[in-house]
Amino acid sequence: MSNSTFQRVRHLFDILVELTPAQRLADLEARSDLDAPTRQLLHQLLQLDADTASLTAAPALVAAHRAARDWIGYRVGAYAITAKLGEGGMGSVFRAQRVVGNIDQQVAIKIAHRELLNESSLARLRLERQVLALLQHPNIAAMYDLGELDDGTPYIVMEYVQALPLPDYVAHNGTGLRERLQLFLQLCDAVAYAHRNLIVHRDIKPANVLVTDTGQPKLLDFGIAKPLQHRLGSVEIEQTHAAQRYFSLRNVAPEQLRGETVTVTCDVYGLGTVLYELLCGHPLYDLEGLNLTEVEQRISQDDPPPPSRRAAASNAALLPWQRTLAPDLDAIALFALRRDPQARYASVDALAADLHRYLHGYPVAARQGSRLYHAGRFLRRHRVALATSALFVAVIAVAGTLWLRQYISAQAERERAENVTHIIIDALAAVQPARARDQEISAREVFEQVGSIALSSSLDNQPATRTQLAAAVARIYLQLGLPREALTLIERIEGDIPQASDKVRFELETARAQAQLELGRVWQVRAALQTHAETARTAPERLQWRLLEAGVHINRGEFDQALALLQTVAAADSGAAQMTRSAARRLLPQVLLRLGRRDEAQASARELLSEHRSLYGDTHPELLATLNDVLSIMLDLDNYADAAGLAAETMTMSRHLYGENSLIYTKSLSKHATALAELGQLDRALDEARSSLQKIRALRGENAPVTASYHYYLALILERRGDSNAALEHFAAAARIGEASMSEHSDALYQIRFKLAAAQLQHDQPAAAGKSIDSALAMAERYPLVDKPDLGAVAQLIRALADNRLQPSAAYAAAVEHSTATAQAEARGLLARRTLAALVPTPRPDTVAAPR
Template sequence: MNSSPDPVIALFNEALGLAPEERVRYLDHACGGDAALRERVKSLLLAHDRAGDFMGEPVAILQQGTASEPAGEAAGDRIGPYKLLQQIGEGGCGVVFMAEQEEPIRRRVALKLVKPGMDTKSVITRFEAERQALAMMDHPNIAKVFDAGVTPTGRPYFVMELIHGIRITEFCDESALSTTERLELFVQVCHAVQHAHQKGIIHRDIKPSNILVTRTSAGDALPMVIDFGVAKAITGQRLTDNTLFTAFEMLIGTPAYMSPEQAAFTNVDVDTRTDIYGLGVLLYELLTGTTPFDARELLKVGLDEIRRVILDRDPVLPSTRLKCMEAGDLTATAQHRQSEPLRLIRVVRGDLDWIVMKAMEKDRARRYPTANALATDVQRYLADETITARPPGSLYKLRKWMVRNRLLAGSLLVIGLLLSAALAITSILLSREREARRQADLEKRRAQAAAATSQQVVTFLKETLAGVAPSAAKGRDTRMLREILDRANHRIAEGLAGQPEAEAELRYIFGVVYADLGAYKTSEQMFRRVLELLGRVSLPESVGAARAHSFLGLVLLRQSRWNESEAELQAALDLWKRLGLLEEIRAVETLANLSVLRRLEGRLEEAESLSRRVLELRRKILPPADSRILSASSNLGSVLVAAGKISEAEQLFRQLIEERKNREETEDHSIALIHHALGAVLQRQGKSGEARECYERAVAIRREMLVKGHPHLTSSLMALANLQRAAGKTGEAEALYREAFENSRNRTDEEDPTATAKALEDLIKLMLVQKKRIEVDALFSELMPPGFPITLENVPLWKIRAEFLARTGKWAEAMALGEKLVALQPGDHELYHTLAPLLIAEGEIEAYRELCDRILKRFVAPTDPFLADRMAKDCLIMPSAEGDVKAAAALAEVAVSKGAGRASSPLFHFCKALAEYRQGNFAEAIEWAEKVKGLLPHAAVEAGAILAMANHQLKQFDAARAHLAGSSAAFAKLPSLESGDLGGDWRDWIIARTLLAEARTLIEGSAR
């Protein structure tokens, strides 16, 4: 066979690269009206199919196969306990049906059997080999074999797991998986292949069509390796009782994915490393979208040329393949991987290049020894650890070049030897003399350089990072900074091994920059590592340790971990005191952080005293224009607001802004803080117009100065949106809520699902007010597509989903979701407060009482009045056992006592009234219910129902009927189910309806 095939061979090779269903259309077009030509090509294709794999295409994709010849069996036939439902795949020798097993269990399966007329000895032998290969394996990523047998006509079949999936390359592109996600999927494939190897089986045809990806019930991607039709035993395992002979010069496998040893016609010596090569080709395609050698080009040439390419030609590096693509193709490839073209090339260049090339080495002794070794190297790359793969050395490259160019290499070698001999003596004499002089100077310079290198590196990095931190970045996109930080973070320990002080200093800077990015958890890890390193070198009471304790306290404070924060800040203050540096500027930062903590804790006198002290010290130590003076003034203003000193806070904030203007200083993040704080003060005073101007200025500055995803920008956007909504400007408010939501989702570090959920919740509430139900449904479909998992991380989003379903009357769906969330997060009282009224609305009374029992056992002695009120009210909606009523009444008492004096205390009075009524204290119930009059509409209905029932129990029938009528009239004014939105008070709507129904039954029933 040569490399210039005639037209028949050319058409055959082109059609061979197409899917079976595409070949008919191709031949109709390519052959025109030449029936003889078409028949010759068709005969070659049929002969190829009979000689090749049992199945050339995936057998488990649920698509109707296109058969060129009718099979012996058809849909509706039975084979043993299996009813054939639909043909789903076909190869040259076999056909696959989706079938239904009817006994002993009912399930859908894939049934493979040999075609009529194709049951030759070699085909049956291959079929039995595949069946036995699959049967020996038990791995979650390999299709399972359930059964095997022969048809009444003597043709073998076997039954395997039915997989709903598509090729791994198609799945990755359709799902737009990033490079990291593709690598994680590839690792699973490696583990499956390793399992097969441990069972003594080589696949010998690793390619995308033999790796299907489906999804688990949890929505996770699951790759499945299929089609062991060309598998070969590598141990003493017998795959079949018959002899399987691979004819000389018969290619086993697919050319684009075939290993050099397969192409060399030495199949008797093929081992597990041939699958490593196939995995390397697969990884190449996952990274670049193409195979190392173009499949269509290979099929256009003759057998000898295919073998020569596979054996001798070295594929280009994956990054080089990407770089050489047409601009349009590269852009499309990058988009499929959620990347930019240049960034994709940078990601692949280097470690991934060498991992792929090591797996695809021509010399199999240089490949990874096992599939697990390949998977481990990929996992090292994902963890930013050092990989074992390395670019080939110069000697290896020279040896390969000499093999390909033997004659030229021999000539050059002779010339080289002559030149070497002529120069050797002269070079040795000269080099000895030079070396003697140079050695002394070299050793001296090395000693000096080694002493200075570490400190120079640390100093350089400190200055560089300080200059590009978000606070100094002037609005530039800091995503590249974050990527640099993350990569450097993994290499600090290795690069500064044996130098703990230098590592501690560098990690401190990293911690500060991470905190500036809003990446508080990573920042926390940095500071804890600093303290560990300083303790290791006996410096736990140094200035560095005091700074680390102080900043760690601030980072914990920003995560609302107040107790831990106070411990770190106090440790820092104790250190500053022992060091005699309490009035040094770094110690003042600790006092500033402590003042913020005291304000959040409500200890306002201490907070004000500390804030004034910090402002005094900063003005004493720092120049007037230093932003830290502005920050101290801002903190003092926030304390004054919390203490109710609104006018004084407003005056302070206005003075700070005016001073900044007078100095003509550039606006930065610190002045945005003042504008935001002043906006809040003005809003509290009802000065909405001025407040809006302040919020708008804060938003504008933070948009320019802060990295996307920073929580401070989200905070200002939400404040402005709330103000616009209150002013009735729903269009502007919706746009701001959307921006806040998208900004909270763009966090570059640890996700903050709570902040994201709050922005989403406010956005959805506004959209419901605007009656944009369809848009809300579309938003949920985008955020939570089918298969979106219910996990702890996603609980905030699922809570909003349950809230939406409940307030729009979809109680059954909301209840089912609520039950799952309570099971997942049983300590969240808000979830019980959602589920309890839903169970009543759906008539699940027994489940409701079981839930109340769980509530009363879990929330025994809460200190939060709101928590106590909610749990008590939930358990008192309907009459319960005496013990449960007493426990719920105790919670109601906590709500009333702990909530005394609060603006929301009348709501606690209703809960107390309900508790007294359930205990039979009717006069007390009337007394507490009277205090609820004139409050929110839902509470008035609920209190009216209690007044009606309590008066009736005291024989005050006229008053009872009057209260019932008034409560019923008030309920009629509330939103109805038909409106499609019960509003945010849907829980009280259900409670009001339930109590009103109970009152009607009591009063009207007795009247009859």
């Protein structure tokens, strides 16, 4: 028997053996392409399978499934299993909690079914472990550890991804087209990375892609991955060819279904099925009610309809962008899904490049060959220049009354459109906070008066006017501290953006990235930087993208990289980029402070404030922004006298520019309360802190990250006034909201957990205090920049005190004594010193550091 015949027989047996005896016979007889010897051989193999059924893996599977329930609470290395996550052909996946090292960490552990282990399955599991160890990519679930149980059963400890499957994520969040494509491009980057490491996934499907709440996709399940080399680490690849039928029929490439050689184009096809579903909201094929023969014929012979047609034929409500799905996207998806592997994109990078071409308005490779199409894309990119040229030719070529009448009519129409634009832009300028000195403007009023115009149907035939107006409104939203509203507005005019001028398109894309950054969607800003930063046309545009890149580094705690970028932007010699340079200079003191360069931070802040007072006068949004930044620096430097004066000034200015119900005024009020509390004016500080919390709830809602911070500020003041019960309630509220909405590298969340632990300890809740401080210590271990040495020393004291109260012993008492001495020597910051004083009321005078 030739190797190709053997592979064909083996493939058919793998399919038929899954059916009931009656279904096996019917399916086998329906296959008209089989010769008599092959048909007879399959009959014999199936009969042997039936005769030896009691010796196959079926009973073992039952036992394995039964045993899986007994894993809960079982200790695997440093982890204890807490729940079952899923079941696979070769093993079960569990969620586990780390119980060693006082670290709060959840992981996923894949444990093989011991009853199913043989040479082939062991080889597959070893290969999966080797693949995961090799692939270290932010969009691939990472492997942390591996090992074997006492009975030799192998296991893998992997990253636990608390996220939604890709289809559920985009449906739940109402994700727009551009964001879907950016998610998909991140997935392409992960698969291309695997290919560069000579690994083919072979089972790419939407269910194997999870998306975190921060919008980061994670590719899972390399259980049937295929290395494109003979050896990977210590694993011989030839040992892993068995059990290759573990794939999803909805996403399997035709050549994979036929048992043919698998290459990187197999993953191109899998990505094509994912893109198809992202575009139209439906799987590639509807296989409901089909038998396996019909399934194989459908996949091997039927071409899927374009995503746009599939979406239009759906009974479900379509998203706005699905109603006019671009032909280019149809072509890209179908090109990736061609049945012949040689006719698809040659690589994942080629697929991603075509999507980037689409996003930038260039012709896509999937539609090459049509001169008319290329001409259309050229016209779209250069419509202004070509329209001007065409008009010039027409002016020369067309003469007479008819030409004159048409020309005058066109000119009149253009003038009317320009007049509409000027009128609306002038209206915007009239209500901008910088000029509205005699009236209060709320975010709602701006939206009602201006935002509605940008989205009104009266501008349906004037996309250029709509985008220009939307860019102005989005800038005002950002100035008012309303990034979510700005982002919503931009997404609602998404279809008009490609037709906007280069200048307006740049303003919209940078406003979008700024809003995403303020909302913590760092991955989206990084994707925008990759898409747009390199294609910036002018020096001011490049500076604006560099400023956004610095913001990404700040958000990720990468302050050295942020400082280098900010210094470059601030020193740029470009008069047209004055606002961008000012924004960079406002961020510089904050980054210097985070790097421990306190004197430089204060000097930089004061210098900028002095310049802006001279430049902008008494009342200007730019001066207010600078005042707020300098105010934050003074609070961080414990300079509360200056901070109180600056806060009072910002309250007056923000009330005048924006009104008392604005986010900017609320932030100024909260900072003023903090400064007053440090100056001993606790009653007034408490009133202002409560008022600011009430305002922020109305503006941002109860579950916003900023609301968590306001609970924390109020708790600190209540603690100073001696109302420890109320303080504990607000610390707990801050922690509850922060843990659900803040990033794990947020120093604000670290301090909230730190203070909550101290308050719980003071209320004789050592178990709760231990859990809270362990969360803070785990953050500091993973993200060292969130911690400060003095806070870390006090945190270790809280941990020791909690242990000693839960289980008093000489060892724990010694740990308390040692931690107390260390904390007293290290506690220099105000927060650390006050917390230490509450925990250890009478420290030795010679060991307590003097306040700065």
